[in-house]
Amino acid sequence: MKPTIPKGTRDFTPIQVLKRNYIFDTIKKVFIKYGYMPIETPTMENLSTLTGKYGEEGDRLLFKVLNSGDYLKKANKEALGDLNSNKLTSSISKKGMRYDLTVPFARYVVMHQNEISFPFKRYQIQPVWRADRPQKGRYQEFYQCDADIVGSKSLMSEAELIQIYDEVFSNLGLNVTIKVNNRKILEGMAEIAGISEKMVAMTTIIDKLDKIGIEKVKEELLKCGISEKSVQIIIESLQIKTLTALGEVLKDSERGMKGIEELNLVHEYLDLKSTTNKVEFDITLARGLNYYTGCILEVVSNDVEMGSIGGGGRYDNLTEIFGLKDVSGVGISFGAARIFDVMTELDNFPKDLEGLLTVLLISESKVDHLEAFKLLNQLRAANISCDLYPEPAKYKRMIKYAINRNVPFVINIENGEYTLKDMVNSGQEKLNMETLIQKLSK
């Protein structure tokens, strides 16, 4: 039998996991510094928690888990006979796999509302699953790293999340632009253009601007039934680069002006501490997710051509569907896989990743092998990451193994003497144990 893995999934090699952990650790450290606490939620949620939260498209992409036992016995026979999968599903599947971290978090907040003291700041790094067709940078299983604050309307949160983006990406050595906009500004635009009811359609179209160009955007707006005049107004607003200029256009929209005011306030906070990366107002930023209601954020790499490597925004009504009203939240997400790709392309990972072996011990004779085992334990007692080739073998073979394992140092034990070989700078010297330990511990 030939082994395979399901489509859209991947194995991670040791080096890949170490690199991924490096990214996770960098993000985690910043989250913790800013006062966020970790939570985890189950891989599976009740299907009722998940369905209807991501739109029709999203429901289709949910992985459903078959009930255990003789599930067909309890199946909806009518739906089964009609071959109606949609109807049948609810009778044979009660659970589904996590589609993102935000909805499970909303569920968590509502379920634990009595024990949470608000404002509640949490981070969460876990895989999610989508039954999507795989393509470039898109998988059926992938990690999300989220940080959210719920229970506060303060715009300080938005400023803080921008600072987190700034700090994490500086720590990773990446040069990025953090784009900001506000849903209310987009609503204001729709209002001024007289197409408030088509606001959602409008945002998804203008979100594609940098991908398909202004002409196509125009075309698509017209295609979805927006009048020539309204399209003209939208297109003109899209050229605006500053908030002050935008204020002129949106002055008749209360909603729009509120958006501008919010962004100004965020900037007021940000002005108090300069960021390393560029923070830029971008009116074309819309973001697909429709639960956003206020500020929206997106991060793009300045050095590598790649979609967004992070995004987020404020949502006012997320917990409402679970019965908890008036809990405003704002959050961000890091696209771990894409950050990984950008880091790889720029060769930005540290050379000595945490978890790599420091030194391999080798011996060609049985007597020396026992001596080596003694040394091995002493090195380990000194907290040096080391390994011993498990049996005496040919020198060539063991050296080859050392090279394959990417070990920077090898100690050859011969006639009770220790020879330390530097695999990187190709030198070697005979040392006693004390100097060995001294040299290898950092």
Next chain:
RNA sequence: GUGAUUGUAGCUCAGUUGGUUAGAGCACCGGUUUGUGGUUCCGGGGGUCGCGGGUUCGAAUCCCGUCUUUCACCCCA
């Protein structure tokens, strides 16, 4: 979900209009050589040609289905 695309050894790939026993490089194993750090040379194991049907005297090769890969759309991270 729509439209393309891919599948041959563990990996990267050759394979003629359909025609003997399907090949190479790398990797692996054994030996050889190198004054003992990726060298040289020799040998070895390893493949139901993604899977299932069909056409044919004969299929890796042609046809159909299915799964998988990659990519675009949709949507999204």
